Amino acid sequence: MPVKKSFQEINEKIKKGKAVVLTAEEVSAMGRDLSPAQVVEKVDVVTTATFGPMCSSGMLINTGHSDPPIRIESATLNGVPVFSGIAAVDLYIGATENHPERPDYGGAHIIEELIDGKDLELVAHAKGTDCYPRRDIRTTINRENINEMIMFNPRNAYQNYPAAVNASNRIKYTYMGSLLPRMGNANYSTSGELSPLLNDPDMRTIGLGTRIFLGGTTAYVSWHGTQYKSNAELNEHGVPVSNAATLTVMGDARNMSSEYIKAAYYEKYGVSMFVGIGIPIPVLDEEMAARLMIRNEQITTRILDYGNPDHPELGRVNYAQLMSGEIEFNGKKIRTSSLSSLYKARKIAGILKKQIEEGAFLLSEPLEAFPAGKGLNSLEIR
Amino acid sequence: MVKRVKKRLVLRFPADRVNEPITYVLIKDYDVSINILNADITHGKEGNLLIEMRGEAAKMDEALEYLKDRKVHISPVVKTILFNEKDCIHCGACASVCFPGALTMKNSNRKLKFSPDRCVACELCIKACPLQLFELNFGA
Known part of the structure; x- marks a missing residue:
């Protein structure tokens, strides 16, 4: 058998x-x-x-709300642009995002510094709304004073x-x-x-x-x-x-x-993350x-x-x-x-x-299998 | 016992000396073993040669006198590469660009090995390291 x-x-x-x-x-x-x-x-x-x-890696953070609150429309951390096109104070730090003036510094460095507990400068702007009146923020954040720090790596x-x-x-x-x-x-x-x-x-x-x-x-x-x-x-x-x-x-x-x-x-390519x-x-x-x-x-x-x-x-x-x-x-x-x-x-x-x-890590059976026979599209320039 | 020495030097040849077989004379008359690490010589122009010389101490001194006599400018190699080994993640990206074999991964534990005595300071590792752990040092 x-x-x-x-x-x-x-x-x-x-x-x-x-x-x-x-x-x-x-x-x-x-x-x-x-x-x-x-x-x-x-x-x-x-x-x-x-x-x-x-x-294709990054980290989703939630900075917590200031008083009065802001609906962040553009933001940088230590001068590195981060994605703010999601609700109010959720930010996504893309690993390969570059500092506009320092080619060898970018999102991955921000992520590593957050993990290490370092202070980062947050600069954010918004137009100001009736419910989120604040228009500008300049402050420091670190792993202790923000809410979530979720590693979310799409590939x-x-x-x-x-x-x-x-x-x-x-x-x-x-x-x-x-x-x-x-x-x-x-x-x-x-x-x-x-x-x-x-x-x-x-x-x-x-x-x-x-x-x-x-x-x-x-x-x-x-x-x-x-x-x-x-x-x-x-x-x-x-x-x-x-x-x-x-x-x-x-x-x-x-x-x-x-x-x-x-x-x-990587020289002349840019920032990445191990x-x-x-x-x-x-x-x-x-x-x-x-x-x-x-x-x-x-x-x-x-x-x-x-x-x-x-x-x-x-x-x-x-x-x-x-x-x-x-x-x-x-x-x-x-x-x-x-x-x-x-x-x-x-x-x-x-x-x-x-x-x-040691019994400290159990295996989990997949809830769903990933697609079989899946091919890739390539981008046609029309 | 005869004392043997090793020297790593940059020889700068004036334009009118480029046609002379200087390395031949060094080997033949002074019994110096020569390893050319980098050469940039064009007829009618000033030339540079990065060499490693090994030989008996007394003969080496005579060889250097000969070079001075032939108006070859001699400067010791002071450029060295500093490696921040502590922060190395042992990927090995630097190993394949290192021609003299100063950076190797051939050991079974897959840790990067840096042998400074083989380094010719070509600087290719500086750009190859994703963690920027190599630095050029101009000190003596």
């Missing part, structure tokens, strides 16, 4: 402190000697993680991402880092076999309401991410060969730490075990030329090759860099593993 486990059965084991938890790297190594049937018998939960720059944890090279004759500064001319280097950005959505490529266990680690605290998957794609080309191991599924995630930023949320600046995400995956059956045993050499990605505005595909490569520090491409050795930190991702996977082992 093949072993099958439900979320409930696994949670019962976690509560009793009897669940066997491994990180995705540990289970990939184990998979060299054991079959999926043996893995499902031995292991209950596998922790996955990533710590990379995720531009995180990309399931795979292309590796970038630059075949042109000039250095390119991109969101994929500094790309040296004539394919002088290749940059990639995932944690490979440790990456959450690469371990559940069919999104069987990750969906609406999945409990996750986000930025240092327990948080949730609150929708499928923007640009969610579930009809991407798969390789022979059933893994998308390019960017595919994404997640919208939410959590209480007041409990987060700048150890796992970090502002970043986000730390960890997702536990239950080993429900043999099929799930087989997915979780995937190794870096079985995960393929495309090499795109960022030296050409159309980003044409030049070839394919796997993550064992990319992580070795050097790939061979068209007879040329090319040094590789990661943009996401495997060191930090391992730390997150380890923390989550410990929390589950």
